[in-house]
Amino acid sequence: GDSVTQMEGPVTLSEEAFLTINCTYTATGYPSLFWYVQYPGEGLQLLLKATKADDKGSNKGFEATYRKETTSFHLEKGSVQVSDSAVYFCALSGSNFGNEKLTFGTGTRLTIIP
Amino acid sequence: DTGVSQDPRHKITKRGQNVTFRCDPISEHNRLYWYRQTLGQGPEFLTYFQNEAQLEKSRLLSDRFSAERPKGSFSTLEIQRTEQGDSAMYLCASSLALGLAGFYEQYFGPGTRLTVT
Numbered sequence: 072g073d074s075v076t077q078m079e080g081p082v083t084l085s086e087e088a089f090l091t092i093n094c095t096y097t098a099t100g101y102p103s104l105f106w107y108v109q110y111p112g113e114g115l116q117l118l119l120k121a122t123k124a125d126d127k128g129s130n131k132g133f134e135a136t137y138r139k140e141t142t143s144f145h146l147e148k149g150s151v152q153v154s155d156s157a158v159y160f161c162a163l164s165g166s167n168f169g170n171e172k173l174t175f176g177t178g179t180r181l182t183i184i185p
Numbered sequence: 186d187t188g189v190s191q192d193p194r195h196k197i198t199k200r201g202q203n204v205t206f207r208c209d210p211i212s213e214h215n216r217l218y219w220y221r222q223t224l225g226q227g228p229e230f231l232t233y234f235q236n237e238a239q240l241e242k243s244r245l246l247s248d249r250f251s252a253e254r255p256k257g258s259f260s261t262l263e264i265q266r267t268e269q270g271d272s273a274m275y276l277c278a279s280s281l282a283l284g285l286a287g288f289y290e291q292y293f294g295p296g297t298r299l300t301v302t
Contacts, residue, residue, distance in 0.1 A: 075227075114189075115228070115276070115293040122288065160227050172218065172241060173291065175227030 073098040077161045077176030084151055084183055092146040092179045094135075094161035102163040104128075104137050104144040105173070109158045118146075118159070153183045187211075189294035191277050197300045198267055205263045206297045210279030217260050218291060219252055220276040221245065228276055234260060235282055267301045274298050 078093040096102065103122040107115045119128030124139035133148045144161060161176040190209045198204050210217050216235050220228035231250070232242045236257035246252075249268075254260040264271055275298075278291040 077227075114295045115278075117290050120288065162227070172230040172233060172243075173220075173228070174230065177225065177227050 073102065073163060073165065073174045075161050075163055075174055075176035078179055080178070081180040081182060084181070086153055086183055086185050087150045088183075090146070090148040090151045090155075090181070092159055092161075092181070094144045094146065094176060096142050096144065096161075096163050098142075098163055098165070098174075100165060101139075102165055104135070105162040105164070106133070106135055106144070106146050107160040107162055107175070109160070109178075111157070115160070151181075151183050153185055156181060156183050189277055189279050189292050191275075191294040191297050193297055194295060195298045195300075197302060200267055200269060200301055202267055203263065203265045204267060204299060205261050206275055206277075206299075207259060207261050208277030208279075208294060209259045210277070211292055214279035214281055214292075215257065216280045216282045216289075217254055218278040218280075219260070219262050220278065222274040222276055222296070223272075231262075264299075267299075269301045272299055272301045 074097045076095050105120045106118040108118045109115050119130040121128040121137035127136045135144050135146045158178045158180045160178045162173045164171050164173050192207045218233040219231040222228040230243050231246050232252050234254040237254050249265045252262045274296040276296045277294045280291045281289045
């Protein structure tokens with residue numbers, strides 16, 4: 072079945088550092104890929120998405136590119152802020168529409184220190 | 186738009202008891218999903234509805250679990266004869282499904298944290 076493997080955490084960085092969180096997937100067909108974020112005390116929120124190969128999702132300075140050849144969707148940000156401290160989940164769906172079941176990775180806890 | 190709401194937010198129960206959780210989706214959303222998240226793991230899909238029809242159930246949803254969405258609005262998830270392994274955060278999400286091209290985001294509620302003692 073479908074699965075998502077995510078970089079193990081926790082990750083601790085200094086403010087303004089470069090961030091990469093690795094994500095690879097196994098799926099049949101052509102899944103859509105997502106990054107969700109969970110800020111302390113809040114529910115899961117969609118951070119960015121890509122629905123086909125070579126698409127780049129971006130939001131709030133975060134980017135991730137759908138690489139079919141390497142089955143990857145790594146999350147990057149050039150300069151992190153304290154407010155980026157959260158748990159990040161990579162996920163996939165078998166649908167381009169986003170409204171089918173999601174398969175999540177285990178999550179990566181990110182802490183940014185001033 | 187008040188978002189997805191879940192009730193209760195926390196539930197502590199003794200092993201063997203039955204529990205029921207409620208989810209109220211965003212009002213115009215016709216799809217509703219249940220996920221379970223254990224400590225240190227990502228959410229795992231349990232089941233989803235389109236309107237009142239339950240379209241898919243995970244093998245994680247044993248016969249002790251039952252979910253309903255009787256009028257296509259709110260949904261309930263019941264766990265009978267709870268076990269300690271049922272301790273988890275139960276998440277509800279909702280989205281649209283219009284049969285048209287486009288992307289329909291799943292919006293998550295805050296979750297119900299179940300502790301079975």
